[in-house]
Amino acid sequence: xxxxxxxxxxxxxxxxxxxxxxxxxxxxxxxxxxxxxxxxxxxxxxxxxxxxxxxxxxxxxxxxxxxxxxxxxxxxxxxxxxxxxxxxxxxxxxxxxxxxxxxxxxxxxxxxxxxxxxxxxxxxxxx
Numbered sequence: 001x002x003x004x005x006x007x008x009x010x011x012x013x014x015x016x017x018x019x020x021x022x023x024x025x026x027x028x029x030x031x032x033x034x035x036x037x038x039x040x041x042x043x044x045x046x047x048x049x050x051x052x053x054x055x056x057x058x059x060x061x062x063x064x065x066x067x068x069x070x071x072x073x074x075x076x077x078x079x080x081x082x083x084x085x086x087x088x089x090x091x092x093x094x095x096x097x098x099x100x101x102x103x104x105x106x107x108x109x110x111x112x113x114x115x116x117x118x119x120x121x122x123x124x125x126x127x
Contacts, residue, residue, distance in 0.1 A: 027093050028073070032067060032070075032125065034067050034124050035121060037064055037065060068095040069095070071095055074113075074115055076088070094114070099111040099114065
């Protein structure tokens with residue numbers, strides 16, 4: 001099976017090997033955010049393209065620099081593979097109208113929400 005690369009070679013020059021701490025924004029549903037630039041997000045990722053265990057997936061890059069409303073906080077999830085329920089220890093949110101398009105997953109039509117770490121987002125005014 002072919003290993004997937006989550007960042008292109010041109011964009012992997014500055015990947016952190018650890019996950020430093022960042023200010024928690026405590027984003028709430030209805031708040032407006034801007035997705036940070038790909039370069040800013042890349043600076044938060046470890047050698048596995050993760051921040052605090054969560055991948056920045058290739059389909060997320062097209063949302064960089066764009067503005068969205070917070071749909072919901074993701075605090076508790078159920079793993080489909082095992083049925084295990086987990087409480088997330090690091091904040092993650094879903095953005096309104098932002099779904100996986102399946103392009104990088106063999107054309108999957110599921111339209112899953114993408115999990116966003118707060119460190120990848122910038123709070124902006126609701127005006």
